Amino acid sequence: EVLLVESGGGLVQPGGSLRLSCAASGFTLSSYSMNWVRQAPGKGLEWVSYISSSSGSIYYADSVKGRFTISRDNAKNSLYLRMNSLRAEDTAVYYCVRDHQMLFDSWGQGTLVTVSS
Amino acid sequence: QSALTQEASVSGTVGQKVTLSCIGNSNNIGSFPVAWCQQISHGAPKTVMFGNSLPSGIPDRFSASKSGTTASLTVSGLQPEDEADYYCSTWDHSLNAWVFGGGTKLTVL
Numbered sequence A: 001e002v003l004l005v006e007s008g009g010g011l012v013q014p015g016g017s018l019r020l021s022c023a024a025s026g027f028t029l030s031s032y033s034m035n036w037v038r039q040a041p042g043k044g045l046e047w048v049s050y051i052s053s054s055s056g057s058i059y060y061a062d063s064v065k066g067r068f069t070i071s072r073d074n075a076k077n078s079l080y081l082r083m084n085s086l087r088a089e090d091t092a093v094y095y096c097v098r099d100h101q102m103l104f105d106s107w108g109q110g111t112l113v114t115v116s117s
Numbered sequence B: 001q002s003a004l005t006q007e008a009s010v011s012g013t014v015g016q017k018v019t020l021s022c023i024g025n026s027n028n029i030g031s032f033p034v035a036w037c038q039q040i041s042h043g044a045p046k047t048v049m050f051g052n053s054l055p056s057g058i059p060d061r062f063s064a065s066k067s068g069t070t071a072s073l074t075v076s077g078l079q080p081e082d083e084a085d086y087y088c089s090t091w092d093h094s095l096n097a098w099v100f101g102g103g104t105k106l107t108v109l
Helices: none
Strands: A003-007 A010-012 A018-025 A034-039 A047-052 A058-059 A066-073 A079-083 A090-099 A102-106 A111-115 B009-012 B019-023 B035-039 B046-050 B060-068 B071-076 B082-090 B097-100 B104-108
Touching: A003 A090, A010 B060, A018 A034, A018 A090, A018 A111, A034 A079, A034 A102, A047 A066, A047 A079, A047 B082, A047 B097, A058 A066, A102 B035, A102 B046, A102 B082, B009 B019, B019 B082, B019 B104, B046 B060, B071 B082
Parallel strands: A010 A111, B009 B104
Antiparallel strands: A003 A018, A018 A079, A034 A047, A034 A090, A047 A058, A066 A079, A090 A102, A090 A111, B019 B071, B035 B046, B035 B082, B060 B071, B082 B097, B082 B104
């Protein structure tokens, strides 16, 4: 069974930083591209970032470009999202999502990030 | 405003067939496959269709199709547990980003 478990969310002040992690199991992480997708309270889904299986290709949504950094450690079966210069509008549940042929395949349960003073 | 357009709400009775639509353009739906995910009561989303493939464990009353720049998700034999928000998504090569629809709230009457 594919399992994606996010962690690292919490309350952070505007301008602060946070690092999210996603632990993958039930499949070979190194064979898949991965994404982060977020959902602000009461809003729809928003794609945040993509990383290819070998980290050779990385993309970001314009809303986070220059502030967020996606990375992965296939040996540790883990995906990460480093978030700097956080803003109130970054408040959301962040989901780790497996990619299958450029489509969102499997989702984690999410971790809540709240940016507030 | 979302890059993909979905109905805000759709409703149907138990056993009925309903179709949800997702309208895009030639840069996204017109060129790439579409995935559909289901979100029940603001829980974690679950993919119910990706391209024309039904993920393991998803009942075969779910089906998908695409015509030009419009994708559709059909639920045949609607069940109470199908009540949820549904989102479509695909790659947009002009935006160099994955895009979502705004979501459709499916209500089972």
